[in-house]
Amino acid sequence: MRRLWQVLGEYDALVEYIELTTRKFKTSFESQQELSFPDFLSSEAKKENICLNNLTLENYESFKYRYYLILPNSSFDRFLDDFIIDFHTLFDKMIPLPRHKTKLQSILDYLSGDSFAISLEDFSPTLYDYYRLIRNSLAHDNLKKEQDIAATFSSINIDSVHSRYPRLSAPHDLNNLTFDDFILCTANIKSIADKLTLSLESQIDWIDFSKRETKMFPKLKRFRCNVTRQTSYIRNIICGKYGIRLSDTCVDDILHSLSIE
Structure with missing residues (x-):
């Protein structure tokens, strides 16, 4: 749990720095009228001895927010692996991992069937699955399941999400992700990890x-x-x-x- 929070905290700072610099860059572009975005980008890149000529603002914005999701999801997957190991050590029991279930769903199903009280928000597992599928679509070429991503997005209880996180506009569909999606993804992962951990404490002999x-x-x-x-x-x-x-x-x-x- 501590490792997850440390890694996500460090990555949060890096992403916020990237977001700050790109917003500043966009503001600089919009404050001038002479150059198109590709020309402005090329001109600024040359000043820093970087060769960058062919990039549209729309494409960059679309992919940037998707790539933000890679590390939080991979870090959470590692947390789940550690959770399973710790659970075995603490309770002398193994959590089965059926192939037809995600790792998180396998853990939740096993714990709920073994009298562990887990108070997750109703949207949390589905929201996690949504961002996990987006992450997988980027990290693995053979997992570009846009129909599954769209179907999972449609099943999210967005009203419940906004009730829990009223300052965020996310979640958004795959083609309209924003910085808020990164914040929501990370917050949801931390919440699930925290509640999984707390569900064990009172049950440990x-x-x-x-x-x-x-x-x-x-x-x-x-x-x-x-x-x-x-x-x-x-x-x-x-x-x-x-x-x-x-x-x-x-x-x-x-x-x-x-x-x-």
């Missing part, structure tokens, strides 16, 4: 987990005569690995279960 994963605490015996250090050590290990801060009572129960005091 830390005593059972600690007995199975004693190798996670290799230095615990060093502090055999110092309960305060043992408590701090266990809490820091769990917090560093999963972002969960255990209570003193929970850590005491772990220590007693491991017979280390």
Whole structure:
């Protein structure tokens, strides 16, 4: 979870910088009347020793917003892989991944069938699928499924999206994406990741987990005569690995279960 937020935060800053510079460039073009956009672009490119002559503003705007979606979706896919691994470690259970389902849908279906409470907005999975399909259409030539993208867009509850994110105009259809689509895609991914993570916390049997994963605490015996250090050590290990801060009572129960005091 922490890695996802860090990567998306760094990428957000880069995209915002690109968006700022392109908007400034567009403003500079519109403030002059002498040159067409291709000529203006070529002229400015030459000043920076860049060879750029053949690009229309319309084409660039269309593809720019699609390409913004690549890294957030690939980062979230990596988060889902990590989530599945962590789930197996924490609960000693494997989440099955049927070929006919997306990775996210497989996780959601399994968790809901195993008594995990996940409070996602009704539009979140479909919205994720929409931007995921756009990302796949760019990253993989054999996945240019424009009909599937259009059908998924049509199934999004846009009123619910706007109710949750009232300052954004997105989502837009494939041919009319804007910067708001990038913001919405990233916000939705973060929301899903956060709620998936929170759905696990109250269900973890830390005593059972600690007995199975004693190798996670290799230095615990060093502090055999110092309960305060043992408590701090266990809490820091769990917090560093999963972002969960255990209570003193929970850590005491772990220590007693491991017979280390």
